[in-house]
Amino acid sequence: MGSKRKMFITGGIIGIVAAILMKFGNPGNMGMCIACFWRDIAGALGLHRAAVVQYIRPEIIGIIFGAFIISYLTGDFKVRGGSSPLIRFVFGFFLMIGALVFLGCPLRMIIRLANGDLNALVGLVGYVFGIFIGVQFLKKGYSLGKNYEQSKVAGFFFPIFALVLLIFLVVRPAFILFSTEGPGSMGAPVILSLALGAVVGVCLQRSRICTAGGFRDLILIKDSHFLWGILGIFVFTLIGNLILNFNKFNLGFIEQPIAHNDFLFNFLGMTLVGLCSVLLGGCPIRQTILASQGDTDAGITVIGLIVGAAFAHNFGLAASGTGVPVNGKIAVIIGIVFVLFVAYGIVLGNNKKVSKDAKGVSANV
């Protein structure tokens, strides 16, 4: 089977899963959303107090288990880290702010688009724009530096975290918060979410699909390999929705579920997401997969996502169906400026180092 067809079909499986999970109770156009799901988990753990978005999303647990087990069996599980963890944390943090102003990770953006939400098209243009800017930094020598082999124990943190979350989900102790209304109260049956999450985890781990990588490679090396995966997600979510959720299909900008139509901030929110994703080497879902297969740098990034989600709700930055709060707009602009500034600083530093190395030790005084 050709590699592009394989990508398209793998993406297709993820798309069908998204349509099924929406059919069986997930919030509108939220069959899969890594940003929303981590945000709900942050809420369930009490890290923020937005009562409508608190739930231990079983999909995340499934994704982590799926990616962990398959990577262990195939030899992809490798424990590495130490490549600029603090910068990764901060980029993950701002990525989440951008995603919660747009209302969705890049995966949900594609899923929203596949159900007719044209605000996601505005988001997509912003996302590709952010990726384009990020690629310019890559071309100029941007790098977060080498990673190193780490103790194997560290690679088990994420699967253990997922296991703890699963226990919380089943036991439902009093200190774990579950929404009684709003998106957080809506979800497909736990077993179904877990199982389909695991399917997605396996597909993503094996295919290495990354929503940022698809556009990045097209711009950077003219390679459409991963883009076929994204196309597969779109096409099969669309087909799945037309079969399973036909009455919910709604083409247009208004009255879209858990979305707003502030064009500028749909665009800028996703610009921030695209920029951060390229600079991190992967979108939120790719980071979650990597974290599950022993990449502790991706692990720190995911923790940045979780903390970002907590701040987004504690500081009133996150958007809702009614629009983007002023604080959220300011945070996105600060985020873009800050991330550009950091990336520029990294490029400057790296290039200085390269020219120093080229001059040799004798000139290096």
Add this chain to the structure above:
Amino acid sequence: MSKIIDARGRSCPEPVIMTKNALDTENEGIKVLVDTNVAVENITRFAEGKGYKVEVTENSDDYEINIIR
């Protein structure tokens, strides 16, 4: 003797960028060292797409990718 690019410890997409940059000047071929399957796949796909021949040798904890015209 072809030029050796050490992309071990580099995360996606750096190994591919390093390969691309090296091939821009060393168009007869290079040798790239990486330590993840993903980097092997990405570099192989990239180099083969450019019309190069690619041979991968697996060592104990890294991979040697020979890219030849």
